[in-house]
Amino acid sequence: MTPVPGQRDLVAALAEAHSRYPTLEGGSFYDEVLLEVQARTERDGAIGKADIGGLMLWKRLNLSTAWTRELNEWPDRKVRAITAEAFELARDTDRTIPEAAQAARSALLELPGCQRGAAVASTVLTAGAPDRMAVYDRRAVAALVGLGFPDPDGYYSRYMAAVCELVVKVNVMTGGWWNPRDVDKALFVLGG
Template sequence: MALPDTQVRAATGKAWEAVRDTSRPRALAAQAGRAALATLPGFHKGDALASAVLTAAAPLRMAVYDSRAQRALETLGLTLTDDSGRYGRYMGLIDDLLTRRQSSGHEWTARDVDIALFWIGGA
């Protein structure tokens, strides 16, 4: 299904604006960005691809979701269901992890946390 370029640009523009809006809490920004992308073919289900696009739009604020991050969260005793709105809830958990981290002299980003989750989640 081919969409007009204007429709793709409108959806990705809304997503871009949502995740870069620092006046909005990270989880709500992620939820709005994900909802904007859901209007495009290939973005109706699953969060991995959408999260990669949203992270490209706001690399210091957003994080990539994948099955390894899911496994890592379970290993850490954190629950993330696959119900609608998962990416927003995932970003809420990322925020919690950023808040609870021990000071190391390094300012962590959401992307740093998702990379750590990727490695914790294993193969």
């Protein structure tokens, strides 16, 4: 990916990429599972193993791993207790989004699949706080680096700080109302 030099070019690249993200309005059902899980988190305040399984299908992760076997051995009430705490932290508007992301990510460290890396944890957090969190994905990170940002090296709070910086740039330059998930969609498309 070629770096985008100016802020106008950067914002234009993000807006154009965001417009190519598959949407229900455009006839794509790509985000249908994510939206369904988000609705349940809004209603219930937590998610369980079945929802995490659905999110991993959406994220297209291999589920024949040690962490999925371990997660299946956990009682669902324990999974729901951990995700409820993480969602509460992610939604905490008294914290900046990167601070909330770091606290919520830390709350998920006990959960199988969330000990290393940010992919699974960020997907769970985005389901629980879709207006504040964004999905950490190798394609999104590649696009972020291509836009001149430092590699977050697997740190979700660093990724979210960069995403929030892009939210501000887009909103200032366009008068828009983007949130971190909008930036993550654009980065996902830009990163191929």
